[in-house]
Amino acid sequence: MAFEQEEILQITSKIERWFTKSAREFPWRNDDFPWGRLVCEFMAQQTQIDRVAQRWPIMLQRFPEPSSMAKSDEQGVLELWQGLGYYRRAKNLKKTAEIIASEFGGEVPSDIESLLQLPGVGKYTAGAIASIAFEKHAPIVDANVHRVLCRLCNHAGDPTPSTWTWQISELLVTSCNSPQLFNEGLMELGATVCTSKSPSCDDCPLQSCCGASKENTQRDIPPPKKRATKKRVYHYSVVAEHEGELAFEQRNDSGLWAGMWQVPTIDSDVKLTEAQVRKKLNLKNKLISIGEFEHVLSHRIISFSVFACKIERDRRFSWVKQDSLHELPLASAQRKVLAVHCVT
Numbered sequence: 403m404a405f406e407q408e409e410i411l412q413i414t415s416k417i418e419r420w421f422t423k424s425a426r427e428f429p430w431r432n433d434d435f436p437w438g439r440l441v442c443e444f445m446a447q448q449t450q451i452d453r454v455a456q457r458w459p460i461m462l463q464r465f466p467e468p469s470s471m472a473k474s475d476e477q478g479v480l481e482l483w484q485g486l487g488y489y490r491r492a493k494n495l496k497k498t499a500e501i502i503a504s505e506f507g508g509e510v511p512s513d514i515e516s517l518l519q520l521p522g523v524g525k526y527t528a529g530a531i532a533s534i535a536f537e538k539h540a541p542i543v544d545a546n547v548h549r550v551l552c553r554l555c556n557h558a559g560d561p562t563p564s565t566w567t568w569q570i571s572e573l574l575v576t577s578c579n580s581p582q583l584f585n586e587g588l589m590e591l592g593a594t595v596c597t598s599k600s601p602s603c604d605d606c607p608l609q610s611c612c613g614a615s616k617e618n619t620q621r622d623i624p625p626p627k628k629r630a631t632k633k634r635v636y637h638y639s640v641v642a643e644h645e646g647e648l649a650f651e652q653r654n655d656s657g658l659w660a661g662m663w664q665v666p667t668i669d670s671d672v673k674l675t676e677a678q679v680r681k682k683l684n685l686k687n688k689l690i691s692i693g694e695f696e697h698v699l700s701h702r703i704i705s706f707s708v709f710a711c712k713i714e715r716d717r718r719f720s721w722v723k724q725d726s727l728h729e730l731p732l733a734s735a736q737r738k739v740l741a742v743h744c745v746t
């Protein structure tokens with residue numbers, strides 16, 4: 403869809419004005435600075451915004467600038483990331499802080515090319531930081547922006563963000579007054595008004611120029627994306643105790659829950675017996691089954707089987723007193739494992 407320049411100015415100014423008076427309260431909006439915005443964008447990549455709003459102030463209090471995070475150890479960052487999921491983002495944030503401290507004089511870079519060099523920063527995150535923290539005319543496209551732009555143009559072809567969406571986003575942001583207000587406003591509009599299931603067209607600043615609203619096609623645009631079937635896998639966790647301390651191990655540096663801590667656990671594509679779990683973990687004592695639960699992720703369903711046993715102190719594991727467990731970076735699934743143990 404080609405816009406006349408006048409239409410572009412109308413659309414961008416409507417969004418900027420609407421956002422100025424309708425923006426939700428979030429802590430990073432009271433005190434917007436580049437490092438705070440970067441941390442916010444990392445945290446919000448796969449996590450609900452309300453949860454980010456709870457954790458962001460804690461993260462910024464502990465690491466108020468890139469250099470403080472660069473100097474800390476990775477476990478300190480992972481500890482504050484507990485419960486947010488997708489722990490690779492925490493590891494990337496730590497590496498990004500190190501690069502900013504060593505190569506950019508401790509200041510978050512403002513240009514897209516430099517931002518794209520940082521681990522965990524893709525086209526969307528680079529555009530968000532450049533436009534919102536530095537008022538650069540850089541486009542952003544996420545699922546919310548894609549939905550608003552598709553409906554605005556009555557464009558039904560793309561279930562997910564595409565080259566088309568990036569082109570429209572760029573066309574609009576290039577002509578706006580304030581890239582910060584326009585881009586954040588566009589995302590906010592998608593999150594609060596032009597929502598997936600029930601767009602509130604009567605409350606929308608774009609209604610008079612919206613193609614989907616005119617054609618009454620807004621509920622069909624964008625078309626639904628095909629859902630991938632979730633694979634089922636099996637995790638066998640053993641809460642192994644020795645004189646009031648529990649055994650823990652650290653997960654590998656890559657893959658699911660990379661670098662997080664867990665009680666000794668076997669990941670398997672197939673079901674295992676108690677004897678097989680014991681053998682794989684090289685444990686001698688019989689394992690007592692104490693519970694099961696399902697943990698659902700975006701791409702897989704994990705059936706957890708939880709066992710308990712007493713063992714001799716074993717150097718393969720780190721031993722943690724039960725009243726110090728809160729200090730350990732544990733994924734939420736492992737918190738569930740410990741909860742099963744506590745109630746038995």
Ligand code: SF4
Binds near residue numbers: 602603604614620
């Ligand atoms: S008028 Fe309706 S469909 Fe169009 S952008 Fe606004 S909320 Fe979305």
